[in-house]
Amino acid sequence: GGNRQSGLTFAPEAGTQRMRDIVNKGLTNEELLRGVKTAWEQGWDKIKLYFMIGLPGETDADVLGIAETVAWLQRECRAKGRKPLSFNLTISNFTPKPHTPFQWHSVSTSEFKRKQNLLRQEFRRMKGVKVNFTDVRLSAMEDFIGRGDRRLASVLRRAWELGAGMDAWYDSIERAFSAWGSAISEVGLTWKYRQVENGEWNVMEARCERQEEDTFHPTLPEGQSTSPQPQAPSPSFDAPLPWDYIDTGIDKQWLKADLERAYSAATVPDCSFDGCSHCGVCGVDFGHNIVIEPPPIGQFAGHFVPNNTKVQRLRIWFGKLGDMALVSHLDLLRLFDRAVRRAALPISFTNGFHPSPRISITQALPLGVTSSGEIVDFELTQQLEPETFRQKLSSQLPGDIPIYQVTSIELKDPSATKILSGAEYLLTVATPVSVNLVQWQEWVEKVKDLDTIWWEQTTKSGKTQMVNLRDRLFELEVVEPKNRSSSEDNDSVILRYLGSCQQDGNKLRPEHITYMLEQVAQVEFQLLHIHRNRLLLEAVIK
Ligand code: SF4
Structure with a gap:
């Protein structure tokens, strides 16, 4: 059973066998063709391929090999009366990562651009190929962050303050790049970013740091001199690396030897199945490599046929507690999907080309937030007693996803999302200095006494x-600590609030509560924990 995937992706990584051997991909041209051809024969006429450029030891012939590989796959997958196979390619710029043999490798932004242009010219001549190149600025920034040292901490904080959040790159690359650029410049590390852009990375670090002396003054522990220690530019291989103090078990000498092996295109066998190359991991600290045999592949039970009959609709109230707060919204959907299948519950599927199980969670809970009041609707192909459903589903869910209540609703009833009107939260809020309960209550009353508290909101269209x-605020009160005397100082309390939570965006979020309190208290608050107590549907809140 399960959902049909919308696309099929292969990741040959490099366009020539030599390059694939350098990165120890362990994939031959024949294997790649076999995989792509099988997919094509099974009915796929569009395949996604993922390649990288800028790999160590790469020549222009290797870059052009990407286009040659795609052309060859297209030639091999042709048949009369059948649409030719088309490709969606993603070509990323290789970004070296710490603790890998390529941690010393660098490619300049201009070199990446040149290689991208080489490929653009080749692909211009080919039909049925859509190519997506990763922005070179994104790669340079990823490299700057990926191989940064402790000075990066201030950059990360400042960039976050300037709006460079997790998805910022996908929302607007210009805005995200400008936030990171400003943060780097404010911290005085523009010279270091330029090094990354120029492909120099840790070469000449000592000299550049001396040049930067006028603008960058790290705070040193008391008694230490701030004058730079003169050092000759060291070859990057021997320079200490910012992450050397982290022991992954892999010997740095082995990484160097592996880089040399990579340059000579010698492949290193996977030690789970073939000889040990003595990387240093196995030993008393890390134990030994134990290979667990995969379970046998079961008998093919025929292709999955989705059942889209709708006979019953169940509304479930559940919690998301403890570590489950770290499961994202999409993963939670997958969790329900798997639990339903493991429990052999008769879930109904949507119609169309990509049928998906009819499981709909009312309101996404932000990552890290716990809850004891979530709602999810399930549509079934057969009638089931709500209690039977609860028991079967609970038996397949983690203990921190408790099911509180299951109710049968009409098939035609509006979705819970449509009739959602409010949400109640418990917030653990801290102040920079300890204050007593009387002060907290005073701030809360002040917020409630106001008629307007304005907030500038940016819509999706900008x-x-x-x-x-x-x-948007219906109720607000201090609920904890209950048995603390009102004069006793403390730096945190638990607040309960009930606010609007509607599908059209009319929502009162936890950060709005701290903002409102800040307006009346003139103190900066910190949200330590958020717990959603319950979601309120229209029939409940009057
Ligand atoms: S067997 Fe252990 S020491 Fe040998 S290569 Fe594998 S992880 Fe490294």
């Missing part, structure tokens, strides 16, 4: 608008 947060 427009800004002012919203009155006070309109």
Whole structure:
């Protein structure tokens, strides 16, 4: 059973066998062709391929090998009366990572651009190939961050303050790049970023740091001189690396030897199945490599046929507690999908080319937030007693996803998302200095006494608008610590609030509560923990 995947992706990584041997990919041209041809014969007429450029030891012939490989695969997958196989290619710029043999490798931004242009010219001549190149600025920034040292901490904080969040690159590359660029410049590391861009990375570090002396003054522990220690530029191989102090078990000498092996295109066998290359991992500290045999592949039971009959709809109230707070919304959907299948529950599937199980979670919970009041709807192909459903589903879910209640609703009833009107939260909020309960209550009352508290909101289309947060707040109170005397100081409390939570974006988020408190208290608050207590549906809140 399960969902049909919308695309099929292969990752040959490099365009020539030599390069694939350098990166120890362990994939031959024949194997690649066999995989692609099998998919084509099974009905796929579009395949995604993932390649990298800028790998160590790469020549222009290797770069052009990517286009040659794609052309060859197209030639091999042709038949009369059949649409020719088309490809969606992603070509990324290789970004070296610490603790790998390629941790000393660098490629300049201009070299990446030149290689991208070489490929653009080749692909211009080919039909049925869509190519997506990774922005060279994104790669340079990834490299700067990936191989940064402790000075990076200030950059990360500042970039975050300037709006460079997790998805910022995908929302707007210009805005994200500008936030990172400003953060790097404010911390005085522009010279280091330029090094990465120029492909120099840790070469000449000592000299550049001396040049930077006028603008960058790290705080040193008391008693230490701030004058730079003169050092000759050291060859990058022998220079200490910022992450050397982390013991992954792999010997640095082995990494150097492996880089040399890579340059000579010698492949290193996977030690799970073939000889040990003495990388240093096995030993008293890390134990030994134990290979667990995969379980036998079961008998093919025929292709999955989705059943889209809808006979019953169940609404479930559940919790997301403890470590489960770290399971993302999409992973939670997958978790329910798997639990339903393991419990052999008769779930109904959507129609169309990509049928998916009819499981709909009412309101995504942000990562890290716990809850005891989530709602999910399931549509079934057969009638089941709600209690039987609860028991079967619970038996396949982790203990921190408790099921509180299961109710049967009409098939035609509106979705819980549509009738969602409010949400109740418990917030653990801290102040920089300890204050007593009386002070907390005073701040809470002040917020409640106000008629308007304006907040500038940016819409999805990028427009800004002012919203009155006070309109969205229904209840607010201090609930903990209950048995603390009102004069006793403490730096955190638990607040309970009930606010609007509607599908159209009329939502009162936890950070809005701290903002409102900051307006009346003139103190900066910190949200230590968020717990969603319950979601309220229209029929419940009057
Ligand atoms: S067997 Fe152990 S020491 Fe040998 S290569 Fe594998 S991980 Fe390294």
